[in-house]
Amino acid sequence: MIVTRIRQPMVPYMYIPQLWLLTVSNHGVIFQDLVHLDRDDPDQPLVTLPFGHASQEIVNLLLCGQAVPNVFDNNMDLGGVCMKGISTSVEVGFLTYFESLNLCHVGRNLKCPKWPIWVIGSDSHYSILFALDTSVQDETQIEDHESRIRQAFDAQDQSGGGGFISPEALQQILFDLKIDMPQDMLNNLCSSDIVIWNELWQALLQVDKTKGGLKDSAAVLGKRQFEVYHFNGIAKTVASSGDVTQQRPRLTKVRVSVPPKWTPDTALVEEYKAMRSDGTQGSAGSGALVPEPAQHAQLVDCIRTRWQRATCNWTGDAPSIV
Known part of the structure; x- marks a missing residue:
């Protein structure tokens, strides 16, 4: 009826704003109902007091079109209670400092978006991490296989992101992915009531x-190196001249170096020692370049949830996610 009245050419102009207001109001009610259906607990506020922080539902609504409260992939059944997660791939992703504290687990859907752009969550506000080259998300054949194994593991993980499954679930994963694991190794993993991801990965x-499996005898120890940019829209001090302090949003270029996931820690230690030795000799006149020391900030912890064991460097002030 509303559409019919709007289409009539003789409808007085004064009625049109009222009709549009009614239309928008109706859509608002429908939209609100759909949002409530997505949420686990509609009684919780979407904007929290006292600082007006957006809830995870709002962030997910903007990223994937669904106001689900969790960041893991798909839904999870916890004792008959359905916990809703991210069920589709997204164009812009999400990383959070809280994952580095083991307070949550961000699934592959949010970690690997179509474009190399991520919203960064912290305990105060959101910032942006992005790359100019889409190849930063490229994976080797072994890394891609590991990602599929992790996806299968997460699909069987009913602990809310705790990183463990049942021995029966492990058997199903090995069967589905056609992994021929030695029986003694399998017996060792299944010797307890749960199978932890780190133990499975090491096996x-x-x-x-x-x-x-993930063992590649022909693999060469080589790091991937790329650049990402971090933008914090909160004004930060960038320069001081006498009593005058300049503040503006900060854009920081971060150089990232990522070793292959399957590289043993001992190999990384030996490589680091060798670089330190070369750097010392270089300072004595051999001309060798001293490698840049790794720098740390909370942003690095976020980056490592996406690229494990990454080391980062930047010029000037450290990037801030607060």
């Missing part, structure tokens, strides 16, 4: 890739 590093 798969000993299984050759021809048998579905």
